[in-house]
Amino acid sequence: MTHYSRREFLRKTGGIALLSAWGLPLGATTSTKTKGRVIVIGGGYGGAITAKYIRLADPGIQVTLIERDKHFISCPLSNEILSGEPDIKSLTFGYDGLRQHGVQVIHAEAQAIDPVKKTVAISDQKTLAYDKLVVSPGVDFQWDAIENYTPEVADTQMPHAWQAGPQTLLLRQQLKHGGWWFGMYYSPA
Numbered sequence: 603m604t605h606y607s608r609r610e611f612l613r614k615t616g617g618i619a620l621l622s623a624w625g626l627p628l629g630a631t632t633s634t635k636t637k638g639r640v641i642v643i644g645g646g647y648g649g650a651i652t653a654k655y656i657r658l659a660d661p662g663i664q665v666t667l668i669e670r671d672k673h674f675i676s677c678p679l680s681n682e683i684l685s686g687e688p689d690i691k692s693l694t695f696g697y698d699g700l701r702q703h704g705v706q707v708i709h710a711e712a713q714a715i716d717p718v719k720k721t722v723a724i725s726d727q728k729t730l731a732y733d734k735l736v737v738s739p740g741v742d743f744q745w746d747a748i749e750n751y752t753p754e755v756a757d758t759q760m761p762h763a764w765q766a767g768p769q770t771l772l773l774r775q776q777l778k779h780g781g782w783w784f785g786m787y788y789s790p791a
């Protein structure tokens with residue numbers, strides 16, 4: 603029976619399918635010459651995993667990840683914080699692991715994409731060129747959809763906690779001590 607390392611497996615299956623479908627050439631993995639430039643916008647689960655596995659599939663491809671935050675706080679398992687465990691630090695991750703895979707991580711805001719010139723404008727008035735682009739910025743809110751529900755209200759009074767972090771901790775406090783909405787709906791007769 604033939605045994606494959608993870609890198610070999612990726613190259614022979616998903617990695618090959620993804621990269622060849624994109625038109626990026628695949629070849630000897632030991633080459634240090636850049637075969638193509640991939641930019642990934644967003645370093646959440648989607649973007650980080652994509653960046654890592656492109657590098658595992660072919661280290662000859664230059665992968666640049668653009669992520670605005672220096673740390674990622676995982677939403678999965680953040681529900682457990684509401685009941686007191688685990689500490690939010692256990693859900694907080696930096697990007698050094700991706701750097702070890704050869705991903706160039708830039709902490710900046712992606713501001714505009716020019717699909718004709720194949721460039722991404724980022725904060726600090728820099729522009730980066732790509733051959734292939736992955737856009738993985740997650741979800742965001744339509745703040746005008748609910749009257750008076752603003753980012754400030756979400757941060758201080760009525761946390762949605764859909765992006766794990768300080769709002770998760772605020773929601774935990776409110777659940778522990780009784781939030782205003784519990785008082786509203788469950789006020790004793």
Ligand SMILES: Cc1cc2nc3c(=O)[nH]c(=O)nc-3n(C[C@H](O)[C@H](O)[C@H](O)COP(=O)(O)OP(=O)(O)OC[C@H]3O[C@@H](n4cnc5c(N)ncnc54)[C@H](O)[C@@H]3O)c2cc1C
Binds near residue numbers: 676681710
């Ligand atoms: C409370 C909660 C619990 C969950 N539990 C689970 C679970 O148990 N299992 C599960 O599978 N899923 C769970 N999910 C869903 C899961 O969190 C999401 O499906 C996942 O995070 C989506 O990944 P993503 O990479 O698409 O987006 P995100 O994780 O939101 O990442 C997007 C990233 O892009 C960055 N970004 C956005 N715009 C820009 C920009 N312009 N420039 C630079 N960076 C930018 C953001 O800073 C962010 O880091 C949960 C979600 C919530 C809210």
